[in-house]
Amino acid sequence: MANGKILRQLIKAGATGDSKAFRRFSEAIIEDERQKQHHLLANDLEQILYGEHLQQVSGNVHSFIPNPPLDKERGLPLLDIRQPKRSLEEIILPELSMLALEELLEEHRRSDILRSYGMKASNKAIFYGPPGCGKTLAAEVVAFELDRPLAIVRLDALVSSFLGETAANLRKVFDFITENLMVVLFDEFDAIGKERDDQGEHGELRRVVNAVLQMMDAYQGRSLILAATNHEQILDAAIWRRFDEIIEFPLPSVEQIGYLLSLKLRGIRRQFDLDDKEVISLFSNNSGADIERTVRRSIKRMILRDQEFLTIKDLKNALLRENQRTTTQR
Numbered sequence: 001m002a003n004g005k006i007l008r009q010l011i012k013a014g015a016t017g018d019s020k021a022f023r024r025f026s027e028a029i030i031e032d033e034r035q036k037q038h039h040l041l042a043n044d045l046e047q048i049l050y051g052e053h054l055q056q057v058s059g060n061v062h063s064f065i066p067n068p069p070l071d072k073e074r075g076l077p078l079l080d081i082r083q084p085k086r087s088l089e090e091i092i093l094p095e096l097s098m099l100a101l102e103e104l105l106e107e108h109r110r111s112d113i114l115r116s117y118g119m120k121a122s123n124k125a126i127f128y129g130p131p132g133c134g135k136t137l138a139a140e141v142v143a144f145e146l147d148r149p150l151a152i153v154r155l156d157a158l159v160s161s162f163l164g165e166t167a168a169n170l171r172k173v174f175d176f177i178t179e180n181l182m183v184v185l186f187d188e189f190d191a192i193g194k195e196r197d198d199q200g201e202h203g204e205l206r207r208v209v210n211a212v213l214q215m216m217d218a219y220q221g222r223s224l225i226l227a228a229t230n231h232e233q234i235l236d237a238a239i240w241r242r243f244d245e246i247i248e249f250p251l252p253s254v255e256q257i258g259y260l261l262s263l264k265l266r267g268i269r270r271q272f273d274l275d276d277k278e279v280i281s282l283f284s285n286n287s288g289a290d291i292e293r294t295v296r297r298s299i300k301r302m303i304l305r306d307q308e309f310l311t312i313k314d315l316k317n318a319l320l321r322e323n324q325r326t327t328t329q330r
């Protein structure tokens with residue numbers, strides 16, 4: 001069953017005739033049921049929501065999203081624009097980080113009140129911490145909660161081999177997000193915000209960092225800018241001052257590991273308790289993404305072997321495979 005917050009929002013949307021919000025919260029409930037492996041129920045709810053027009057509706061969902069600017073050198077889109085699907089209930093953070101995220105959302109939801117007092121919502125925030133700890137997910141959550149498209153800046157297209165073209169691409173991105181209302185994520189932000197005093201870097205990168213600083217200073221656009229980095233220690237010192245909010249995404253604590261496991265193992269029959277110290281200790285020093293992949297891998301094996309219950313051994317085997325995959329990548 002969906003959580004109380006989404007149910008309240010769904011009923012409120014239906015009572016007030018807000019069809020857009022009603023569909024959004026209905027889709028959130030359907031996705032929640034799919035996460036619980038309740039696929040038949042999710043399919044039934046989807047059929048009720050869309051009926052025979054399912055394919056037509058699905059094909060039109062993205063029609064209002066504007067086309068992104070292109071890189072002149074290769075003709076690649078500079079942003080990947082998508083509809084967010086994951087809500088605030090799916091992210092697990094320390095109390096202070098969650099509070100900062102919720103305050104950012106509240107400022108934008110009630111920006112008209114701030115404007116009436118001559119103030120404005122924070123429009124630039126940076127997320128930092130180890131890989132797999134929810135930075136990209138948080139950007140999607142913010143976009144979902146604000147009912148905006150999520151635009152992820154494509155570094156493979158943004159960074160050009162031609163002198164001066166990277167800065168020109170940056171200008172295209174900032175011009176685009178100034179005109180359109182969305183949530184914009186600069187992932188791996190250290191690629192364009194690296195310390196300018198690094199003697200190993202050439203002059204072109206320093207010019208790019210200067211361009212980033214100038215554009216962020218001048219930005220007065222409609223979109224909310226988010227940046228994410230796994231390497232905060234190499235960011236230029238001047239970069240940090242350009243952000244209104246700085247939010248840490250650390251590795252999950254023992255308590256957060258338990259909560260994440262309860263979230264990902266909902267509806268799964270198992271031979272262990274979620275607060276079992278042996279289970280919790282398996283995932284110490286693992287990121288949220290590592291834990292999610294490990295749990296998903298173990299559930300797949302359980303299903304394909306026709307097991308009735310998930311065991312600690314299944315989790316251990318899946319974790320060994322996940323660690324092997326991570327080591328190979330490095």
